Amino acid sequence: MAPTRLQEYGVGIFNNIPTKSALKKALKKQLITVDKTVATTATFIKGGETIELAFQETKTPKKQLIFPLEVLFEDEYLAVIHKPAGILVSGNSFKTIANALPQNLKKSTLTDASIPQPVHRLDYPTTGILLVGKTNSSIRILNKLFEDKEIHKTYYAITIGKMETKGKVISSVDSKKSKSKYKVLNSVPSERFGSLNLVKLSPKTGRRHQLRIHLASIGNPILGDKEYGKEGLILNGKGLYLHAYSLKFIHPFTKEKLYLKDGLPERFKKIFEE
Incomplete structure (x- = not known):
């Protein structure tokens, strides 16, 4: 294998370090060793090494979160x-999607x-x-597919005020470059x-909050946005x-082309009947 940074390769190796952020924390705490040597974010994996987790405190809810979720797609992998x-x-809250998942999904075999x-x-809302x-x-x-921008996301939003038919917004969010494209599909007059x-x-x-910030920055905040909306509106x-509508990517294991959708909420349809 080509040399790969441990902080990229090691995501998901250990059950109690399932995400990239958790892996970085474990590395920072010097909890991971490679061939008996304490690993850092600069450690590379070339193949054949022994990767060990010295200690990791696991936090599990004392009780199961009973929160029914609608499952749109499921197989052994994802x-x-x-x-x-x-x-x-x-x-850290008990009521999270992460805590509700084990009760809603079939355990992989x-x-x-x-x-x-x-x-x-x-986002929460x-x-x-x-x-x-x-x-x-x-x-x-x-995680790697997201990082490499190989998973394409589409959102729908209802915004306030007159807009150009389409455009893009490029700006700095949290001191990092960010870019969004938009296209207006329909508009209706509103007295308010x-x-x-x-x-x-x-x-x-x-x-x-990228999409919320970008739309507010061009004078068209998302309807119902209390954080970035205009005063009085x-x-x-x-x-x-704001609704995350679709994901498009190639299944990393079956190689099937997936285009998965989550239909618009009824409150969107009440404003735009078409």
Whole structure:
């Protein structure tokens, strides 16, 4: 194999270090050794090494989270679920998608089966499609596919105010370059907001709150966005009108071309009946 950084290769090797961020934390704490030598983020793997986890505290919920999820696709390697609004994907809270996954998905029968883990994020108020890895190898490879931009995401949003028919936004988010493309599919007049637009969004990078920040920056915040919306034009009580609609990628194990969708919520359809 070609030399690969341990922080890339090692995602999903250990059941209790399923994500890239968890691996970096373990490396920082000097918990991982390669051939008995403490590993760092600069350690490369060439093949044939012995990789060991010295110690890792595992945190598991004392009780199971009973939170039914809609499963859109599932096989032995991965799953795709619908994330409702008002729940974190992961984190220290008990009520998270990550904690609900084991009760909603079938356990993989493969030898490297793992506790299922989300491999990307959606904001707390965002609805839509979420990709999950079910084995150590799939978690690692899916993380790499996201990093290499080989998984294509599409979102839909309802925005406020008149917009150009299509365009792109390039800016710095969290001091990192970010890029999004948009296309207005439909617009309707609104007495309160002037105009409401159904917008198709294609993020080319994956920064936190990127789409919300980008649309607000061009004067067209997402309907219901309390954090980035315009004062006096905040829609309360209806949630954020941002929906992760589809994922398109080649299945890393079966090599099948997957185009998975999560249909628009009813509240979108009430504004845009077509």
